[in-house]
Amino acid sequence: MTKEDLLLQRPRGTRDYLAGAADLIREIEATIREIFRLWGYSEVITPTFEYMEVLRQGTGPESDEMIFRFFDREGNILGLRSDATTPIARLAATRFNDENRILRLAYLTNIFRYVEPGMGREREFHQAGVELIGSSSPKADAEVIQLAATVFEALGITGYALDLGEVSFSLGILEDSGLSPREQRLIRGALLNKDFVTLKEILAAAHLPSETQEQLEELLALRGGVEVISRAKELTKSSTSQAALEHLEAVCELLPDQVLERVRIDLGMLKDLEYYTGVVFEGYVADIGYTVCSGGRYDRLIGRFGADKPAVGFGFGLERLLELKAATAEDQKQRVVVVDYNDPLRERAQELAARLREAGHTAVVSLNKTESKEAELNVLVTADSRFEIRTKDQERTAISLDEVVDFVNELWG
Amino acid sequence: MDPIKVAVPKGRLFTPVLKMLAQAGFIDLEPDLDPERRLMLSTPDGSWQFLLVKPADVPVYVEYGAVDLGVAGKDVLLEAGRELCELVDLGIGKCRLIMAVPDDSPITKATDLLPGSRIATKFPRISRSFFASHGIQVEILKLNGSIELAPKAGLATAIVDITETGSTLAQNNLRVVEEIRTVSARLVSNKISYKVRYPLIQEMVKRLSAVQGEKASV
Numbered sequence: 350m351t352k353e354d355l356l357l358q359r360p361r362g363t364r365d366y367l368a369g370a371a372d373l374i375r376e377i378e379a380t381i382r383e384i385f386r387l388w389g390y391s392e393v394i395t396p397t398f399e400y401m402e403v404l405r406q407g408t409g410p411e412s413d414e415m416i417f418r419f420f421d422r423e424g425n426i427l428g429l430r431s432d433a434t435t436p437i438a439r440l441a442a443t444r445f446n447d448e449n450r451i452l453r454l455a456y457l458t459n460i461f462r463y464v465e466p467g468m469g470r471e472r473e474f475h476q477a478g479v480e481l482i483g484s485s486s487p488k489a490d491a492e493v494i495q496l497a498a499t500v501f502e503a504l505g506i507t508g509y510a511l512d513l514g515e516v517s518f519s520l521g522i523l524e525d526s527g528l529s530p531r532e533q534r535l536i537r538g539a540l541l542n543k544d545f546v547t548l549k550e551i552l553a554a555a556h557l558p559s560e561t562q563e564q565l566e567e568l569l570a571l572r573g574g575v576e577v578i579s580r581a582k583e584l585t586k587s588s589t590s591q592a593a594l595e596h597l598e599a600v601c602e603l604l605p606d607q608v609l610e611r612v613r614i615d616l617g618m619l620k621d622l623e624y625y626t627g628v629v630f631e632g633y634v635a636d637i638g639y640t641v642c643s644g645g646r647y648d649r650l651i652g653r654f655g656a657d658k659p660a661v662g663f664g665f666g667l668e669r670l671l672e673l674k675a676a677t678a679e680d681q682k683q684r685v686v687v688v689d690y691n692d693p694l695r696e697r698a699q700e701l702a703a704r705l706r707e708a709g710h711t712a713v714v715s716l717n718k719t720e721s722k723e724a725e726l727n728v729l730v731t732a733d734s735r736f737e738i739r740t741k742d743q744e745r746t747a748i749s750l751d752e753v754v755d756f757v758n759e760l761w762g
Numbered sequence: 763m764d765p766i767k768v769a770v771p772k773g774r775l776f777t778p779v780l781k782m783l784a785q786a787g788f789i790d791l792e793p794d795l796d797p798e799r800r801l802m803l804s805t806p807d808g809s810w811q812f813l814l815v816k817p818a819d820v821p822v823y824v825e826y827g828a829v830d831l832g833v834a835g836k837d838v839l840l841e842a843g844r845e846l847c848e849l850v851d852l853g854i855g856k857c858r859l860i861m862a863v864p865d866d867s868p869i870t871k872a873t874d875l876l877p878g879s880r881i882a883t884k885f886p887r888i889s890r891s892f893f894a895s896h897g898i899q900v901e902i903l904k905l906n907g908s909i910e911l912a913p914k915a916g917l918a919t920a921i922v923d924i925t926e927t928g929s930t931l932a933q934n935n936l937r938v939v940e941e942i943r944t945v946s947a948r949l950v951s952n953k954i955s956y957k958v959r960y961p962l963i964q965e966m967v968k969r970l971s972a973v974q975g976e977k978a979s980v
Contacts, residue, residue, distance in 0.1 A: 467845075468826055512957055543847035543956060546948055550851075572960060613957065635958045638827030 362464070362472025364668075368683065374475070374671050377504065378457050381477045381665065384503050388496055390455035390479045395436035397459075401426040406653045407435030409623040415462045417472075429461035432622065433476050433664055434647065441482050442654030452482040457667075469639040469669060478644070478664030485648060485659035487596055490628045491603035497632055497642050497663050498608045506673055509641070511611050512631045514618030515597045516645070518581070521589030522568050528555055540569060541619040571616040575601050575609070581616055593627070600628055624650040628661065634673060641669045684761055687724035689715040694730045701730065701750055708754050710761065726760070728753060766810050766962050769824060769832035771817035772797040774926075775947050778854040779833050783812070785976075786969040810966075821846060821950070830955035831966060836945035837924055841885050847951045850967050853974050855947040857926040859888065861940040864913045867920075872896050872940045875919065882912030883922040892922070892942050910934035 359365065366374060382392065398419075405413045408431055416428040430436060433456045445452055457477040464470055479496060481489050494511065501509040519540060523533040532555055539547040548569065552562050568584055571577050578598050585591065601609060620629055620643070629645030644663025651658040686705050690698035698714050705712035715721045721729075729737040736747040738756060747753045770779055776797055784791045788810055789803050803812040813829055820834040821842035832846075835855055839848070861881075863869045872892075877899045883889045886904045893900050903918060910930060912918040924945065925931055931938065949970060951963055 510958065542845075543953065546848045546851045613960075615957070633954050633957060635954065638825065638952050638954045640954075 360472070362466035362470075364471065364473075370671060370675065372683070373674055374667055377667060377670050377674060378477060380503050381500055382455070382457060384496070384500055385455040385477075385479060388453070388479075388499075390453040390481075390496075392455045392457065393437060393440065394456070394458070395430070395433075395440060398427045398429050399436055399439070401428045403439050403654075404428045404431050404435055406438070406650065407432050407622060407624060412621070412623075415464055417461045417463050430458065431462055432460060433458050433478055434480060434622075434624075434662060435650070437480050438647075438651045438660070439654050441480070441658065441660075442651050442656035445482075450483055452480070454480045454482065456480075469637070469666075471668060475667035476664040477667055478662055480660055480662035482651065482658050482660040484661075485646075487599035487603055487628075489659075489661050490596075490600045490646060493644060493661050493663055494600070494604060494630055495608050497630070497644065497665075498611060500642070500665060501632060504670065504674065506634060506641075506670075508636065509611060509632055509634050510613060511608070512613050512615045512618060512633070513597065513600070514615045514629050515593040515627060516619055516625050516629055517627060518590045518593040518597075518616050519569055519619065521587035521591075521593060522565065522585060524589065525585075525587040526561070526565060527557065536569070537619060540617045541621060543617075545570060569617050571614070573614060575612070575614060577614045577616065597628060620645060630663070632663075632665075636676070637669065637672055639669065641666060641673070683711060684725060686710055686712040686726045686728060686757060687715050687721050688712060688728050688730065689721040690730040691732055694732070694734075697734065698730045701728065701736070701753060704750050704754055705757060708758060710757050726757065763809075765804065765808055766831065766959060766966070767829040768810065768812050768966075769815050769820045769829040769834075770803075770812045771820050771833055771835075771838075772814055773817045775817065775833065775835060775855045776814075779852075779947065782852065782854060782970060782973055785973045786966075788812075788966075788969070818842065824950055824952050827952045827954060829952070830959055831949060831951045831963065833947055833949055835924075835947055836943075837885060837888070839948060839950065840888050840945075843887060845953060847953055847956045849949045849951055849956075849963070850971055852947040852949055852970060853977070856944065857924045857946075858938075858944050859885070859922065859924050859942040860931075860938045861892075861920055861922050861942065862925075862931055862936040862938050863920045865935045865937050867913075867937075869920065870939055872898055874939075875900060879919040880917065881920050881922055882909050882918035884909060885922055885924075888942065889922040892940075910936060 401418060404416050408415060416431045418426055418428045421427055437454055437456065441452055459473055459475050461473050463472060466472060479493060481493050498511065523536060532551055535551050536548060539551065549566060552565055564584060568581060571581055578594050582591065582594050618629055624647045625645045626648045627646035631640045632642035633640050642663055642665045646661040648659040651660055688698045688702050702712040702714050721727050725740065727739045731737060736753050738745050738747060738753065747756060780791065783789050788805055789812065797814050801814055804810060815823060817834065817838050820832040821839060821844040823829045824832040824846045825844040837859055861872055869875060873896060875898055878901060880901045880903055881889055882903045882905050884905060886902045889902050905912060909921045909923045912921055949967065956963060
C-alpha cells in the first residue's frame, strides 16, 4: 500500500463509532456501570499498556502472540492490554494483600488482541465486567452469575441464556482415563472447539476398552438441564470431577429460580484463556451467532502475582451488546436547535442558546448557512428582535425568549 | 418455532447428501432436481429447511448463523478455517487430499521439491500449512479449476488437490507422491445454534448417524 492508500484507512480490526453508535455504546456503559455500582462493585482503571510479563500470565505462553507489543527506551517489552482480568489480578495482588478481605471490582475498558478479524472478532474491542476476589465459595460464583443475568435484564435483552460448566470436570475425567498427556491435550483442544469428530477419532485411536470409550464420549459432551449433573455423578469415579460436580450443584442451588431457568449445563465447556480453574459460564442470545458474556473462576491467577486469592468474574463484549441493541434502538439522531442571527444580533442569539440549554435542549449558534439550512429546528433572530422559528412543516414568529423556549418544550417534550 | 436451517453443498457431495437426508426421512428424493435452479428444499411440515449453496460457502453460512447446520467436506472446512462445531463424520464423499507431480518428474516426496517451487491448488491454506509443517519453502498459486493442467502448462511443479479414485490424475499423467490426509463430509453447526437448538440438532445427528450405521453394516 502507498502512503495515500493508508491515509484514509483504519488498521484492520478497528472501528470508528459515529454519533449514533457512540451514544448508544455510552448509554449501554452507563446502564451497566449503574448496575455494578448498585451491587457494590467499584470501578478501577488500569494502564492501557503493561509489561509483557504481566499480560503473559493471562494469555499463557502459547497464546502470547495475540498481544500487541512494543519497546520502551530502556528496552523493556510492553504490550497493550490483552484482557481486563490480568491487570486487575496484578493490582489486587500488589495493593490489597489483606488475608480475608473481599474485593468487588468493576471495569469498562478497551482490549487489544492481534487476532484475525472476523465475525464478532476485532483487534480493538470494549468490555465491561467485574471481578469478585477473595472467596472460593459457590456463593461468590452464584453472585456473579446472578449479576450477569441482571445486566442482560437491565439492558432489556430478554432472549438470553447462560451455559454453565466446570473446567476441572473434564480435567478429572481425562486424568483418570489412562490417556497419554498428548492425547489429553488433543482432546482438550477438540473440546474447546466443540469438534466432536476429532474427539471421537482420538478416543477411537487410543485403544481403550469400548465401554470406557463410550463413557468418555458421553461424559465429555454432556449437556442439558441441571439434571445432567446427577447423571455425570453416576458415571464418573474421578474425585476431581466429583468435587467439580458438587461445586456446580451448590452454585445452581444458590441461584434464584428466574436465573436458573436460563441456565443450561455444558460439562464439556472449556475456555480459550487458560487461567480458569473452576466454574465457567457463557451468556448468549439466539439472535447473534456468538457469545455475549463470558466468565468464570480463576483461583490461581492472582497467585502468580504473589498473593494467593481465589476469584471469579465475567466480562460483556460491548460491541456485541451494541449489535443487539442497535437492532431495536430508535433513531438516535440528536435533536439540535440551530440559532441563527442577522448582524449585529449575535449577543441576542447567544442569550437564546443559553436559555434553551438551561431548559435542557441542545442548542448551537450557527456558523454558516448550511448549518442553519440542514437544521431540524432553526430560529433566526431578526433586527426587530423577533424570532423566526422554522421546522420542516411549520413556520412562526415569536416575540420573546420565553415564547421560543415554550415552543421547543412543546415540540420536543 | 423457527425452522432449523441446513446448508447443503451443491457439487460432488450434492447427490450423496440428498440421498442420506432422504434415507433419514427429512426429504423426498426428486429425480429431476436441478441444483442450479432450486435454492431450497424443506420437510412437508416446514420444520427443516435445506438451502442449496456452493460448497465453499457452507462454512460462511454456518459461522454467521444464517443457517444452524451445514454439510461440508473436511477439505472445505480446513480451507475455510471458520469457527464452528464439527458434530459428526457422515462417512460419505470420502477422498484423499494429495500432492501430485507429472509421471516423468524425478520428485518422489514433498521434501524433494526445490525451494521456491510453484504449487498449483484450490487449497492454498491447507497447502501452506502442509509445506510449512515439512519446512519446505514453496510458492502457492491459487487456481479456481483444472488444477491438473498447471504442470502440463509449465505453471507449476506440483499440485495439491483432492482425488477420489485417482483416474483424473492418471488421465493427465500425474502421479501421487504425498497423501496429506483423507477427507469426508461432516455435519457442522453454528456455535450458538448448538446451544440454543441442541435437542433438534441432536435429533439430526442421531438420524444421520443411524443411516450411516445401516450402510456400514450392509
